Amino acid sequence: MGWIDKIEQIKKDRNAVILAHYYTMPEVQDIADCLGDSLALSQFAQKTNADVIVFAGVYFMAETAKILNPTKKVYIPDLESGCSLSDSCPADEFILFKQKYPNHKVISYINCSAAVKTLSDIICTSSNALKIVQSFPADEKLIFAPDRNLGAYINHISGRNMVLWNGNCHVHNALKAENIIELKTKYKDALLIAHPECQQIILQFADYIGSTTQLLNFAKNSNRNQFIVATETGILHQMQKQSPDKEFFIASTDAFCNCNDCEYMKLNTLEKIYDCLAFGKNEILLSEEIMCKAKYPILKMLELSK
Ligand code: 13P
Ligand code: SF4
Numbered sequence: 001m002g003w004i005d006k007i008e009q010i011k012k013d014r015n016a017v018i019l020a021h022y023y024t025m026p027e028v029q030d031i032a033d034c035l036g037d038s039l040a041l042s043q044f045a046q047k048t049n050a051d052v053i054v055f056a057g058v059y060f061m062a063e064t065a066k067i068l069n070p071t072k073k074v075y076i077p078d079l080e081s082g083c084s085l086s087d088s089c090p091a092d093e094f095i096l097f098k099q100k101y102p103n104h105k106v107i108s109y110i111n112c113s114a115a116v117k118t119l120s121d122i123i124c125t126s127s128n129a130l131k132i133v134q135s136f137p138a139d140e141k142l143i144f145a146p147d148r149n150l151g152a153y154i155n156h157i158s159g160r161n162m163v164l165w166n167g168n169c170h171v172h173n174a175l176k177a178e179n180i181i182e183l184k185t186k187y188k189d190a191l192l193i194a195h196p197e198c199q200q201i202i203l204q205f206a207d208y209i210g211s212t213t214q215l216l217n218f219a220k221n222s223n224r225n226q227f228i229v230a231t232e233t234g235i236l237h238q239m240q241k242q243s244p245d246k247e248f249f250i251a252s253t254d255a256f257c258n259c260n261d262c263e264y265m266k267l268n269t270l271e272k273i274y275d276c277l278a279f280g281k282n283e284i285l286l287s288e289e290i291m292c293k294a295k296y297p298i299l300k301m302l303e304l305s306k
Helices: 003-014 038-047 059-068 091-100 114-118 129-134 148-158 177-186 212-221 235-242 270-279 288-304
Strands: 016-021 034-036 052-056 073-075 105-109 122-124 142-145 191-194 226-230 247-250
Touching (some): 003 270, 016 038, 016 059, 038 059, 038 288, 052 059, 059 073, 059 114, 059 288, 091 142, 105 129, 122 129, 122 288, 129 288, 191 212, 212 226, 212 235, 226 235
Parallel strands (some): 016 034, 016 052, 052 073, 105 142, 191 226, 226 247
16 A cells, blocks of 8 residues: 555544645645645634644644644644744744833744744734734834744835844745846746745745735736746645646746755655654644643634634
8 A cells, every 4th residue: 555545544544634735745735635825724723623633834833733723633744844934033032022122012923933922912924914914003013023024025015114023934035036037037928926935125026925825826817827936846736736737937046956945844755644643653742831822812813814
């Protein structure tokens, strides 16, 4: 029996579901019960009746699933699946940062640790960041963490002046404007679609900016046929599947290398997913206190995202 059949069988035995992000490898995406962006995956995790959740994504995503549905067993295929953006905001440093800005409310991007979530008033994802920011009165003093690029972009389109934590994602932050210009010169009719974790110098050229799901929907519904895609490479699998007649060119760090892979997302394999289900490997365990405190700002976001 191959891994796919073995996983299907054990999923039934354990009443389990597999959640996967678009940046995981194609074979992982293809066996998922829910494939989505951070918001959709959180919403699915909150509502599922399955006894077991295997989260093929990165650690903060699996942690969020556990917080939202604490009676379920939640597993992550590889405990090393971290996130450079989340790691760029250690909770102890964030406490000191907050102290410098009294009377500020804190909006944290979901790519942060449960500990940072406990220090936040509300969470957002790339698909709802503008809406969450705009839910605060215009004169409210705000801190946005941890992604500086997303925060700067939301400041730009909302006219707000949020204080920004200086964090970034090593994959998106490394994409180069020079490479975009080269691709634009080569593929003159192609539209540039970009994830808001990219730097402002790239976002300013973009024809469309959105979360992974929003980029997929834009490409599918557009009457144009060529797209330069400024995000992680894994998304191309669904893009090509959803729009087989369209052409996608992945933006990169330079002209010779398509190396904007998130190595953390790529740690998810079929074998490791099976091991979670068969042997209970890599269960997410959090203290009651952290779960209780971190849940509140996530629930506030989910309430505003209905
Ligand atoms: P999305 O919520 O847009 O899927 O983004 C998640 C992520 O980690 C981007 O790097
Ligand atoms: Fe984190 Fe960047 Fe990987 Fe997304 S692509 S999970 S932000 S390291």
